[in-house]
Amino acid sequence: MNEIRDEVERVLAGLALPDGGDLFSSDMVRALSVDGGTVRFVIEAPSPEVARHMEPLRRAAEEAVTRIEGVTSASVALTAHGPAEKTPPPSLKFGGHAKPQSQPMNPPGVDRILVIGSGKGGVGKSTVSANLAVALARSGRRVGLLDADIYGPSQPRMMGINKRPASPDGKTIIPLHAHGVTLMSIGFMLEEGKAAVWRGPMLMGAMQQMMTQVQWGELDVLLVDLPPGTGDVQLTLGQKADLTGALIVSTPQDVALLDARKAIDMFQTLKVPILGMIENMSTYICPSCGHEAHLFGQGGVAAEAAKLGVPLLGSLPVDLDTRLSGDAGKPIAAGDGPVAQAFAQLADRLVKDGIA
Numbered sequence: 214m215n216e217i218r219d220e221v222e223r224v225l226a227g228l229a230l231p232d233g234g235d236l237f238s239s240d241m242v243r244a245l246s247v248d249g250g251t252v253r254f255v256i257e258a259p260s261p262e263v264a265r266h267m268e269p270l271r272r273a274a275e276e277a278v279t280r281i282e283g284v285t286s287a288s289v290a291l292t293a294h295g296p297a298e299k300t301p302p303p304s305l306k307f308g309g310h311a312k313p314q315s316q317p318m319n320p321p322g323v324d325r326i327l328v329i330g331s332g333k334g335g336v337g338k339s340t341v342s343a344n345l346a347v348a349l350a351r352s353g354r355r356v357g358l359l360d361a362d363i364y365g366p367s368q369p370r371m372m373g374i375n376k377r378p379a380s381p382d383g384k385t386i387i388p389l390h391a392h393g394v395t396l397m398s399i400g401f402m403l404e405e406g407k408a409a410v411w412r413g414p415m416l417m418g419a420m421q422q423m424m425t426q427v428q429w430g431e432l433d434v435l436l437v438d439l440p441p442g443t444g445d446v447q448l449t450l451g452q453k454a455d456l457t458g459a460l461i462v463s464t465p466q467d468v469a470l471l472d473a474r475k476a477i478d479m480f481q482t483l484k485v486p487i488l489g490m491i492e493n494m495s496t497y498i499c500p501s502c503g504h505e506a507h508l509f510g511q512g513g514v515a516a517e518a519a520k521l522g523v524p525l526l527g528s529l530p531v532d533l534d535t536r537l538s539g540d541a542g543k544p545i546a547a548g549d550g551p552v553a554q555a556f557a558q559l560a561d562r563l564v565k566d567g568i569a
Contacts, residue, residue, distance in 0.1 A: 332476030373542020
């Protein structure tokens, strides 16, 4: 047994360290034991940083000891003396002016980019975006959801997740995930309750970052939840990205359709195809008596879609549970029931039509 121990020490003394000396004389070998033909010991590096680079040496030591006559097995562990040095995470600066680029700011690996617009706030566009993303994910599609409403991001609340994304190098952004959907929102980058008090150039810079610096991965479709109106975010995406097309969400009443027409005109000006319209809050069914009422009118979105020559992709009811689910961070499309089925049918329509 002593002969084996002496031979182990001689073999370890023959393993050179990168910075000079050898493994044994550098006093890194700890707890050396020989039990019959079994040899065990620990290599203790001076710091965790040094230990990260010593795995090849640990393997070489284990293999060399195993070849010694009389040794049947060798077990070598690698450890480090002292705590790891704490390295602060890289600082990710968000916002700022956009950088010049020669190519469209389309994320690599993303097959389709669909922007979801309304022209008017309050028609449920963000609710439709969140639930449509979940419904598409449940149908088997690889889905991303970008909350592009810089001033009023709502997807963190609706999708039930709100933490700052990681950045391994201060440039790349690792998106978050919820309900099978890959997520990014300006709301993740700001403290809750803090406003983004930014002018147009900073909005453009933020959009460029969320499109090009986020590791979206391989996606079948990226849904972009646009802010209301026809402002800087819409112009930036329409001019700087190669968009598959736009989906227009509206409620049936004339006031909503007036603004929806402006959004449609903007996309047509930017040469972004209008792929269809979605009627939200189309009907209300009383949970007590089952009576169906059209609170915001009837047929307006269908008539507008026919005038444009684009399909009416679906009609979604107004429903209390939809609002409660969104506030609770559990999109109603993630469950069962009539409204979840309505979103599932909308998702199936988009897939069958080759839109998503």
